[in-house]
Amino acid sequence: MTKDLTSLLPEELEAIFQELGQPRYRAEQLFTWFARGEFSYAAMANLPGALREQLVQEFPSVPLRCLNKQVSAHDGTIKYLWELADGNAVETVVMRYRHGNTVCISSQVGCRQGCAFCASTIGGLVRNLTAGEMLQEVLASERDSGLPLSNIVLMGIGEPLDNYDNVLRFLRLVSHPKGRNLGMRHISLSTCGLTEQFDRLASEGLQLTLSVSLHAPDDETRSRIMPANRGRGVAALMAACGDYAKRTGRRISFEYAMIRDVNDTDRHARLLAQRVRPVGGHVNLIPLNHVEERDFLPSTPQRIRRFVEILEHAGVNVTVRRKLGGDVDASCGQLRRKREQAAGARNS
Numbered sequence: 001m002t003k004d005l006t007s008l009l010p011e012e013l014e015a016i017f018q019e020l021g022q023p024r025y026r027a028e029q030l031f032t033w034f035a036r037g038e039f040s041y042a043a044m045a046n047l048p049g050a051l052r053e054q055l056v057q058e059f060p061s062v063p064l065r066c067l068n069k070q071v072s073a074h075d076g077t078i079k080y081l082w083e084l085a086d087g088n089a090v091e092t093v094v095m096r097y098r099h100g101n102t103v104c105i106s107s108q109v110g111c112r113q114g115c116a117f118c119a120s121t122i123g124g125l126v127r128n129l130t131a132g133e134m135l136q137e138v139l140a141s142e143r144d145s146g147l148p149l150s151n152i153v154l155m156g157i158g159e160p161l162d163n164y165d166n167v168l169r170f171l172r173l174v175s176h177p178k179g180r181n182l183g184m185r186h187i188s189l190s191t192c193g194l195t196e197q198f199d200r201l202a203s204e205g206l207q208l209t210l211s212v213s214l215h216a217p218d219d220e221t222r223s224r225i226m227p228a229n230r231g232r233g234v235a236a237l238m239a240a241c242g243d244y245a246k247r248t249g250r251r252i253s254f255e256y257a258m259i260r261d262v263n264d265t266d267r268h269a270r271l272l273a274q275r276v277r278p279v280g281g282h283v284n285l286i287p288l289n290h291v292e293e294r295d296f297l298p299s300t301p302q303r304i305r306r307f308v309e310i311l312e313h314a315g316v317n318v319t320v321r322r323k324l325g326g327d328v329d330a331s332c333g334q335l336r337r338k339r340e341q342a343a344g345a346r347n348s
């Protein structure tokens with residue numbers, strides 16, 4: 001029997017409460033507390049004291065602890081570093097857009113995908129997050145910030161499709177009508193392109209938005225900066241995207257980090273247009289966030305403008321993402337990295 005009640009759906013909680021000899025409605029009460037961001041049994045006033053005590057003993061729940069919180073002076077972006085029960089840490093970012101407040105959550109502690117420009121993968125993968133931990137990222141951020149969150153993006157630390165089962169469970173938890181009830185249409189899942197999972201994801205019948213981190217239209221460039229491309233390839237990725245879009249009726253969003261002299265030439269833009277057009281979907285250009293440990297630099301504003309021009313001329317739907325939180329270590333992985341480096345320095 002799992003000890004992690006925050007990862008369970010109401011019907012699964014019911015089974016546990018039944019074993020404890022409790023009425024079924026206790027399951028819904030507990031689920032509702034979690035959905036409101038309350039993870040401490042002691043505060044759950046409508047549960048009898050003896051039951052609360054029993055839960056503390058048998059199902060210890062350790063709410064996320066805030067290790068660091070930075071608020072951008074420019075745009076109000078909030079970046080949290082949360083400590084998990086086992087001492088690991090993950091980052092969550094709350095961004096304030098006109099269309100609503102968006103939370104960007106992590107799906108793993110670290111990452112094994114090895115993208116050459118990304119801070120999250122430098123120390124490799126430590127472990128998967130549980131569904132309950134991802135739920136807590138959303139709810140603890142919502143509670144602490146006081147900002148009602150209307151959108152979730154799985155674009156923080158980790159590769160969501162490398163933690164498939166827990167991510168799916170998280171999606172079911174956060175969208176549950178008796179829980180936080182956040183609609184799937186307001187959730188985006190970003191992947192480096194683990195195409196072997198696309199079929200399965202399409203078959204789940206979810207209305208979420210699939211974001212694909214493309215970052216290069218040719219195998220030579222893409223395999224150089226994204227090891228996940230090796231053995232898969234851009235052509236196969238685009239074919240899988242086409243299938244996914246057709247089966248789900250959902251438009252795919254392609255992420256493209258503009259890296260100076262690496263993936264930002266006219267040739268790249270033209271090839272990108274050729275690749276994207278048959279699939280449809282939308283290209284989101286992101287000026288690279290410079291990461292201390294990496295040599296890559298962002299493309300110049302002129303280069304980005306030229307890139308946009310070529311794509312638009314070719315009939316591709318393109319936007320340049322507004323950079324938020326530039327003053328708060330905004331690209332994910334950087335806060336956690338700093339904490340690890342500090343710990344490393346203390347231990348050596």
Ligand code: SAH
Pocket residue numbers: 113115117118119154155156157158159160190191192193211212213255257286287288289290291331
């Ligand atoms: N593993 C998933 C989701 C996490 S990263 C994925 O690869 O999509 C979320 C997005 O940020 C991805 O598009 C990723 O490629 C991008 N990213 C990582 N490091 C970046 C950096 N330094 N600058 C800009 N974008 C970056």
